Amino acid sequence: MKRTTPLLLLGLVVLVVVQAQTEDEPAAGEDEQAEPVELFTTPATKMxxxxxxxxxNLFRALASQQDGANVFLAPIGVSAVLTQLALGASERAQRQLFRALRYxxxxxxxxxxTLxxxxxxxxxxxxGLSTASRIYxxxxxxxxxxxxxxxxxxxGIRPKALQGGSRDTKDINxxxxxxxxxxxxxxxxxxxxxxxxVNAVAGAYxxxxxxxxxxxQSLQNFQQEGKAPVRVPMMQQENYPIKMGVDSxxxxxxxQILLQNQVSMFVFLPQEVTSNLTALEETLTAEFVQDLGSTxxxxxxTLTMPVLKFSYAADLLTLLPDLGLTDWLADQDLEKIAAQPAKLVTVNHKVVMEMAADGDQSAPATSATSHLTYHMDRPFLFLIRDDASGALLLIGRVINPKDLTI
Structure with a gap:
């Protein structure tokens, strides 16, 4: 669902504070920003x-299932493996899968x-993205x-028949x-x-x-709702160029923080310390995030954020009913895969992410330090987006960075 009215409010607080700072010259890093991609106009951007x-949708289902925990997904790899599966479905079952996949x-x-x-x-x-999606x-x-x-x-990836036993685990890994x-x-x-x-496998780095x-990086406090703060590695830099706004x-x-090669990180930071990020999670759509780039x-x-270095794994099969696939799971009709009834039994997904402090250029030197801060010292949502196409590459909810491990 498109949110139009709140978008008009985004950035008003920031605009008042920084108008004198930004009206004469663009912020450093603006030149690297890609032109806004036109969603819904070409096969590639529609896909x-x-x-x-x-x-x-998948992230919302996972976040609801694992309330109050760190959760992460690299959805495009999951889309890829379920689309491979659709090639083995009857016309009716394929339509059901395509609806869940938003096709x-x-x-x-x-x-x-196109995919x-x-x-x-x-x-x-x-x-920075590599994926591994395959049917076993x-x-x-x-x-x-x-x-x-x-x-x-x-x-370009051939499904593989399993041999049975522990060697399958080793082969897949x-x-x-x-x-x-x-x-x-x-x-x-x-x-x-x-x-x-049938087993779907989707890994991403x-x-x-x-x-x-x-x-x-240095150790700093990260706030938790109803708990004592935890000390976690944080990266910090003054005069850091970003795009920012407030959604009342x-x-x-x-x-919006720029990465190299037309990729951005969008961060959604609640004004209060809370682990209930449901309202933020329910807002996210491709169109809403696209609008942020121009708003x-x-x-x-002065930007401060936890060091994001983690791995996360889950079997996503139990989330499929939340995507409208309850009837499909009861009658999958994968008639093009096998001579007898075949059934999807696992959707194993694992994502690994590493973000270091280094970058392509240094923060601009200036005699006047900005009084604005963006301090990611409490639970937040983030997503990584390919600005060239508009594709979501990775999405996560960080409740406690101390629990993040590889």
């Missing part, structure tokens, strides 16, 4: 919006080609080779590690279920590079 909206509005006869090209574009150009199938299903061929022709530069290790922490079925570097309806301050205001701040 990026669809995969993003699927990602926001039903695209009207794109070359949908698979393949989008995946290629976000994994190249030094954007129980051999006893009497598999149809036509499905293997169709997926390989469209996505080794393949995901290889596809992600050995960064996503042990995607499967335990063997797959023994019941014969992201290491972004800031346009503007931070000073070396959501009671949060929103910042936030360029300024300089």
């Amino acid at each position: 990026a919006a669809a995969t993003s909206d699927f990602g926001y 039903h509005t695209l009207q794109d006869p070359q949908l698979h080609n 393949r090209d989008l995946l290629t574009s976000v994994k190249t150009g030094n954007k 199938l129980a051999r006893r299903l009497r598999l149809k080779q036509e499905f293997f061929t169709a997926v390989e022709q469209q996505y 080794d393949w995901v590690a290889s596809e992600t530069g050995n960064k996503v290790q042990r995607l499967l922490a335990k063997p797959l279920p023994k019941n014969p079925g 992201f290491k972004g590079k800031w346009v503007t570097a931070f000073a070396p 309806d959501l009671s949060c301050t929103i910042a 936030l205001h360029a300024t300089h701040v």
Whole structure:
């Protein structure tokens, strides 16, 4: 659902404070900002919006299921593996999957080609993202080779028949590690279920590079709702160029921080210390985030943020009913995969992210330090977005950075 009125309020507080600072010259880093991408006008941007909206829906379901915890997703890799699965479904079952994946509005006869090209574009150009998405199938299903061929022709990745036993776990983990530069290790922490079925695997690694570097990290307090603060590694830099605004309806301050190669981090920081971020989570759509790029205001701040270095893994199968797939799960009709009924039994996802303090350039030197601060010292939401296409690459909720580990 599009939110128009609150967007008119974004940035008004910041604009009043920094008008004298910004009216004469642009903030450092503005030149690197890509031109706003036109959503909903080309097959590529329509696909990026669809995969993003699927990602926001999936994130909401996961966040609701794991209330009060750190949660993270790299949704485009999950979109990829479920779209591979759709090639094995009947026409009815494919329509159901496509609706959950937000493809039903695209009207794109070359949908698979468009998704393949989008995946290629976000994994190249030094954007920092690598993904590994693949279907694994129980051999006893009497598999149809036509499905293997169709997926390989469209996505260059051939589904694989399982051998059975612990060697399958090792094979899957080794393949995901290889596809992600050995960064996503042990995607499967335990063997797959023994019941014969279809297993979707989606691993992702992201290491972004800031346009503007931070000073070396130091230990600082991170506030928790109803608990004592925790000491966590923080990065900080004065006179840091960002775009920022205030959303009074959501009671949060929103910042856009530039990464290299036309990638941005958007941060949603509540004004109060709270672990209940549901209102923020429910607001996110591809269109809303797209509008932020032209609504936030360029300024300089003293920017402080936790060091984001983590891995997160989950089986997403139980989230599918929240995406409207209850009936589909009861009757998956994957008739093009096997000669007998085949059933999706796992959707294993793991994401690893690392963000260092270094960047392409230093913060601008000036005799007057900005009085504005953006201090991410309490629970917040963030997302990583490819500005060139509008695609959501990664999204997360940080409740306690001390719990983040790789």
